[in-house]
Amino acid sequence: MTSEYALQMLGVTKTFGSVVANRDVSFRVRKGEVHALVGENGAGKSTLMKILFGLYQPDAGEIYIHGQRVAIANSADAIKLGIGMVHQHFMLIPDFTVAENMVLGVEPVAGKRLDMAKAKADVRRLAKECGFDIDPDARIRDCSVGVQQRVEIMKALYRGADILILDEPTSVLTPDGVQELFAIMRSLTAQGKTIIFISHKLPEVMSIAQHVTVLRKGETVANLSIDETNEEELALLMVGRKVELYGSKDEVTLGKPILEARNLWAQDQFGNETLKDVSLTVHEGEIYGIAGVAQNGQEELVDVLMGLKTPMHGSIQICGTDCTGKSPAFVRSLGVGYIPEDRYERAIIRDASVQENLLLGLQRDKNFNEFFLRFDQIEKWAQKRIEDFSVQPPYLKTSGGSLSGGNAQRVVMAREFYVSQKVIIVCQPSHGLDIGSIDFVHRQLLERRRQGYAIVLVSSDLDEMLYLADTIAVMYRGQILEEFPNKNVSKKKLGLLMAGIRATDQRGEPCASTKA
Numbered sequence: 001m002t003s004e005y006a007l008q009m010l011g012v013t014k015t016f017g018s019v020v021a022n023r024d025v026s027f028r029v030r031k032g033e034v035h036a037l038v039g040e041n042g043a044g045k046s047t048l049m050k051i052l053f054g055l056y057q058p059d060a061g062e063i064y065i066h067g068q069r070v071a072i073a074n075s076a077d078a079i080k081l082g083i084g085m086v087h088q089h090f091m092l093i094p095d096f097t098v099a100e101n102m103v104l105g106v107e108p109v110a111g112k113r114l115d116m117a118k119a120k121a122d123v124r125r126l127a128k129e130c131g132f133d134i135d136p137d138a139r140i141r142d143c144s145v146g147v148q149q150r151v152e153i154m155k156a157l158y159r160g161a162d163i164l165i166l167d168e169p170t171s172v173l174t175p176d177g178v179q180e181l182f183a184i185m186r187s188l189t190a191q192g193k194t195i196i197f198i199s200h201k202l203p204e205v206m207s208i209a210q211h212v213t214v215l216r217k218g219e220t221v222a223n224l225s226i227d228e229t230n231e232e233e234l235a236l237l238m239v240g241r242k243v244e245l246y247g248s249k250d251e252v253t254l255g256k257p258i259l260e261a262r263n264l265w266a267q268d269q270f271g272n273e274t275l276k277d278v279s280l281t282v283h284e285g286e287i288y289g290i291a292g293v294a295q296n297g298q299e300e301l302v303d304v305l306m307g308l309k310t311p312m313h314g315s316i317q318i319c320g321t322d323c324t325g326k327s328p329a330f331v332r333s334l335g336v337g338y339i340p341e342d343r344y345e346r347a348i349i350r351d352a353s354v355q356e357n358l359l360l361g362l363q364r365d366k367n368f369n370e371f372f373l374r375f376d377q378i379e380k381w382a383q384k385r386i387e388d389f390s391v392q393p394p395y396l397k398t399s400g401g402s403l404s405g406g407n408a409q410r411v412v413m414a415r416e417f418y419v420s421q422k423v424i425i426v427c428q429p430s431h432g433l434d435i436g437s438i439d440f441v442h443r444q445l446l447e448r449r450r451q452g453y454a455i456v457l458v459s460s461d462l463d464e465m466l467y468l469a470d471t472i473a474v475m476y477r478g479q480i481l482e483e484f485p486n487k488n489v490s491k492k493k494l495g496l497l498m499a500g501i502r503a504t505d506q507r508g509e510p511c512a513s514t515k516a
Contacts, residue, residue: 003067006031006163006194012061014047021047023218034185034195036205039215039238040434041404045198049165053085054078084156085165090148094141098134099123102155126154131187145293146177165196170204171431172294175462175495182208200434202231214238239436249446255284258422258454264314266300274300276478282454287445289469290458293498297478298458302425306338307331319422332361335421339412341428347412350401354391355382357400358415385414406437413444424448427458442468462491476500
């Protein structure tokens with residue numbers, strides 16, 4: 001039986017207790033195309049893909065691969081059927097080489113011994129077929145994010161993937177990296193591969209996909225050709241209301257300096273320099289953006305500013321108070337709110353309730369503690385916070401671990417905006433969020449900016465950076481390469497700087513200050 005579709009999922013339903021994750025979902029993907037799957041967090045995208053990859057079993061529905069009905073009991077079945085998945089968070093072992101990671105679990109053998117020569121040859125062959133330049137002997141920890149992503153794609157192809165699921169693949173890439181990925185995707189589809197592209201970034205969906213399926217509240221609401229739709233319609237279908245992302249923002253007159261860092265140096269536990277002479281000043285009413293690819297010193301800078309790490313050299317002043325080397329509690333007592341990138345690891349206790357998570361760090365607040373905790377006052381305050389920040393479900397006893405990414409972010413914001421009086425440090429605020437939640441986060445930050453807060457924004461999303469930031473600094477290998485007002489700055493220039501290349505260097509070489 002032949003079919004124009006590489007994949008058909010028909011009438012798929014999946015429930016978890018009383019929660020319906022997928023309801024009668026139909027999802028069809030043509031052979032040799034990029035098909036986008038979009039929807040808000042909780043719309044059912046992840047559940048549908050986990051069913052396809054054998055991690056969940058549907059309660060109802062049928063799956064067809066190249067016209068043949070199949071049963072997928074586990075991920076091994078999915079791989080045998082030619083289905084591969086590249087997860088948003090890479091599944092690589094940092095201390096292993098590229099070749100070791102690629103063949104892990106399906107190692108070639110010569111007799112009874114691992115045949116690493118064949119593994120390396122397989123990497124070179126596959127890399128050449130894909131147009132990659134990858135060293136089989138390179139250790140993953142020494143590879144850029146873009147190279148690691150290519151290794152993940154090669155892992156799937158090595159296992160025979162004909163249908164490739166890419167989950168938010170551009171979230172960690174520079175603009176040039178995104179274009180390189182898109183070139184790879186086009187090359188793969190030209191070879192007959194089929195790609196399912198999961199993304200919240202609608203401009204990218206419009207750029208790379210041929211068709212798009214929209215899920216909302218567990219149901220299919222649209223299957224469209226890209227030529228028949230636009231970003232505005234897709235946003236409306238996803239959210240159910242009009243969303244204006246990256247619109248205009250009010251002009252704000254900057255006030256006095258609030259946060260000042262001078263000549264900060266720091267090391268990691270192995271003695272490697274992670275911050276190199278970093279200085280910055282953030283004023284009242286200013287969003288100071290720090291752009292850069294992950295692991296270029298942004299996390300270390302935030303840890304130093306928040307008192308989570310002591311700098312080797314340099315100084316920090318917040319609201320005129322020296323807080324160099326002071327504890328996080330001291331820094332927070334100055335009115336500094338902190339919204340970390342990894343909300344589940346650094347801001348939310350999964351087993352604690354929403355009310356308990358809202359109270360974290362505030363147990364000694366005079367409004368809630370008079371020799372003992374005033375639970376009646378805490379409950380009223382917490383209920384008001386979840387209403388003001390539209391946390392869903394709006395129940396105080398809901399566990400933190402059961403919240404979607406967007407609602408967990410709202411809980412963290414509700415707490416930290418209460419803590420914050422003058423300064424907010426926020427890292428990757430829209431990472432992993434759907435467009436409705438992104439819109440909410442952006443409006444909250446712009447409102448605090450209007451109120452005169454000094455905001456430090458760490459983000460690798462250049463659309464977000466160009467929209468929100470008043471000043472942009474680019475970090476590369478622990479240094480601030482350049483800082484400039486956000487006026488007529490191109491994504492191209494930011495992307496070059498994020499890769500360590502001065503935009504003025506016509507040869508396209510790394511700037512002298514960052515060469516090894």
